[in-house]
Amino acid sequence: MSASCRADDRSLAAPLAPADVIWVDGLKVLAAQFIVWHHFVLYGPVAAAAHEAAPEWAAWLAEHGRLAVQVFLVVGGYLSAQSLQRALSAPVTVGGVAGLVWRRWQRLMKPFAVAMVVTLWAAWLARRWMVDADTPPAPSLAQLWAHALLLQDWLEVPALSVGVWYVAIDLQLYMSLLLWAALAQSWAAWARGGLLLVAVAASLWVWNLDSDWDMAPWYFWASYGLGAWVQRGAGLRSSWQRAVALGLMAVVVVLALDLAWRSRVALAALVALSLWWAAQCRPLRLPLKIKAVLSALATQSYALFLLHYAASLVVSALASRWGLVDAQAAWWLLALSWALSMLAAAWMTRILAQPMVWPWQAPQPVAQQGR
Template sequence: MKSAASRWAHVDALKAVACQLIVLHHLAFYGPMSDVASPLAPGLFEWLSQHARVAVQVFLVLGGFLAARSLAPQGRLKPQAAPWGLLGDRYARLVLPYAAMLLIAIAASALAGEWMEHDSISNPPRPAQLLAHVLLLHDLLDFEALSAGVWYVAIDFQLYAMLLGLLALGAWMEREGGLRRRMAPGLVLLAVGGSLLYFNLQSGWDEVAPYFFGAYGLGVLVAWWSGPRPRKVALVALGVLVVVALATEFRERVAVAALVALLLGVLQWRPHWVPKAQGRAGRAMAYVSRISYGVFLVHFPVCLVVNAAFTAFMPAEPLWQALGIAVAWGSSLCAGALFHHHVELRAMAWIAARKARVQGHSGSYGLR
């Protein structure tokens, strides 16, 4: 039997690679180091700038896949689960490290502004702007983002809330209708269809969850319908839906999400096909996967400061600026690791301790 680490090696690999592509995309897209270094490999810089951002789809599908396995592994919300409590936990898990990152981003913009002028440098935030970021409402309220990628944190929370809502609705329909059949998978399928065939075609919806639920929902449904005994009819219907969506309008992001979901489904069906995660390479991949949220949060402030330093103090020559890109990439990984250990893990420990205290108080009150 495969170990747990081996069974999840493909998930670790997807997270680790997608995280690096996001870092490199931002380095290539925002400059100014990439503006000088791009003649060294124009095709590579063009691809990283315009196409590497599709790696976000990997995180969307994995997010749905892991959320489904955690919240409702059998397609039904766990009986002891309290949706509001779960939503609060998710908010704290996302926002406590994210709030720390916002302070780092503000400081990074201030420092970078001393060394260069560039569109990627944010203005000092107003109190309302900072509050909107903490409440994950910055895009909805049209505030300037304080760092690249902060939109994803808000969307992740919205998607989790949307899935919880569908699970709760499915449980209510089963309870009120006296149904034994699980209703949540059908509701999620309808939501995926609505996303792929309507919302994801409308650019004006790209600030809210329905635009992205097609990819997220693919991960959810694959988690439920694949495995040693796959739901073949349901999976065929899901495949037809994806084909129709791509025929309606081909979107690279949808195609990539479908391929990631297909990979997850096949490896759930045939877990012995998962490559073994052994040795230093396997441990390194698992580690980069664990710190991926920390890297995602802090990489842009780090890259901004390195961009400013190399612009101000190093020759404006391709090789020197390419070295700056390598320094920014490596520094992002190191900063992400430090952030994971000293901020993210401490935040998770605080959340766990608080839950334990609340549950302990609830128990003591119940004995009176």
């Protein structure tokens, strides 16, 4: 594995410098695994037994595993800014903006809807076979509608599964970034960048300091915006422009951490720096099989994020029914939950690979055979 940094000044290059795909895939895979194990040691009777069996390791995962979500936020901001830069290369229209939002909603909601059905079934099974305060109760109609609209946190409706807040926040962050890109499309490059930096600074210096805003996109712009800033800065034409962009980001982050140390912000800054490095350097040299595995696991990371709680509910319910929940078996049961989660994620990613087509949409015309 090796990588070397480019020395060109990109004076003739387009202002778009994609980060190394393998690096991005690796970040997504690693973050997904930490989030999964973080939740495994937080909820259910098997989690309690795991703390009894390995208290230090379980406590570390419970306390610090949640920081991995910062990786998804920064990478999400980077990739969204990259895709919007391509999508909005032509003059933007209201229909074009609506189409981008619709495609994003479809991408998020199709796996989300399937995962919620699976999780509701798993919770029903868990309520029958075990008694645990963390098991979600039967959902109300209001809960179902709130989740369908991705407004459960704004409406203060109990979540149907762990981590569903992120799906709503992802859509809100994308829409806010799209709004910025569309409104500032005709502005000078320095003005667009200035507005983006102001949004990041406001989040880091004001909103991200108040946890009461943790259901709102402006709270998470502290991390998401750093990813978007890196995507813009790393693609600037000249080396001095890139140096200024990196320096401004450093100043904003240092001042934010001076106001109040937040490990989540520090990690987000490190991830942003790694993406900057990955955009400046040659791609990592890895065997094709390893690249293929990383790519597949990265593609499945969203499904894994959505389905792992259902898998843990099923394993906990079965283990409780058969009296297998104890300290000796706890980590074996968690390993079984992990394996089931990985299989479920691969299954859902495979079956949902086709684009969503609604009943009222006309079918695509079939190409005529040559005569």
